[in-house]
């Protein structure tokens with residue numbers, strides 16, 4: 001499930017050795033949809049390679065080298081429900097088997113566009129695995145998430161229908177919402193009302209897009225986006241924070257309470273404890289880089305290169321990026337350095353600023369960070385949030 005913005009992973013802190021290693025798994029790049037903003041280079045001809053479970057053996061040496069105590073697996077695609085349930089179960093068993101005997105706790109998360117959700121096929125496979133939680137994507141308004149024979153409206157109707165089926169089966173559905181120019185034009189109030197009151201979701205993550213070579217892309221006006229995010233934050237606070245709206249909750253923890261950032265974009269480096277494995281065993285930093293910007297590949301587990309992957313010069317570049325930014329960019333003087341660290345590499349590189357440049361959305365982050373701090377400074381609430389304030 002893509003769309004110009006991968007799910008942004010909420011993570012535990014990560015410096016060697018890592019406590020929690022998060023791995024994004026793409027056993028397939030086939031998909032039933034054809035979204036305009038999709039950054040995935042898709043291959044619908046081969047939904048599943050039976051040799052893929054053998055690739056997962058590489059998880060073991062990677063966990064050992066990185067000192068992982070918990071392995072958090074994010075099953076994605078393409079569209080993960082394009083697999084047969086039998087194939088998915090086989091892949092899950094292979095991943096679990098790979099770390100057998102290491103004393104590592106394994107957690108599973110599933111990211112799906114939901115359109116192929118079918119109780120008969122998927123309920124009993126997914127429910128025990130994901131503890132009743134499925135992550136999906138839905139934009140407001142829906143213009144760019146489309147499927148063959150379905151425009152944005154038809155897609156929305158189908159998504160709501162499948163969401164109802166999944167909820168009837170006991171799943172809680174959360175959604176990533178990718179901001180578009182139309183989102184900004186409609187404004188924060190309608191956005192908030194749509195998710196909270198209109199369709200009644202309880203967990204939403206706002207995500208910002210980035211361009212992919214050869215794909216249509218409508219850039220967001222940064223001032224408009226900053227105003228939208230600040231308005232949305234204020235609305236969210238005024239409405240009692242009853243919607244779990246990411247990244248606000250996590251940013252409040254960092255900015256107001258001093259907890260380490262746990263969102264990949266705002267962490268010291270996403271490379272410390274996160275990586276992605278593709279259908280041919282290729283490894284990259286995350287799904288954003290995996291099939292699109294292959295020049296950043298770490299190596300391949302299909303060739304048994306777990307050690308080379310972990311020690312890849314490419315991976316070292318990610319690890320070094322915050323230090324380079326501190327030395328060479330205006331991040332050095334930024335009052336928010338300790339909660340942002342230069343932001344996301346893909347959101348710097350894809351916009352043409354360079355890998356060792358600050359995130360394209362820097363000005364939006366700064367405006368939002370300031371609004372969060374000022375909103376809470378000007379209310380009694382900061383005293384409750386900050387015991388030492």
Ligand code: SF4
Pocket residue numbers: 001002003004031032033034035037038039040077078079113145146
């Ligand atoms: S649902 Fe499919 S086409 Fe749409 S963004 Fe996700 S992977 Fe791409």
Ligand code: SF4
Pocket residue numbers: 006008009264265266270271274285286287288343344345346347
């Ligand atoms: S490049 Fe890093 S920060 Fe950006 S989306 Fe991927 S994991 Fe997150």
Ligand code: SF4
Pocket residue numbers: 330331334335336337340341342343358359362363365366
């Ligand atoms: S807000 Fe901008 S200047 Fe500050 S650390 Fe983030 S990217 Fe760098």
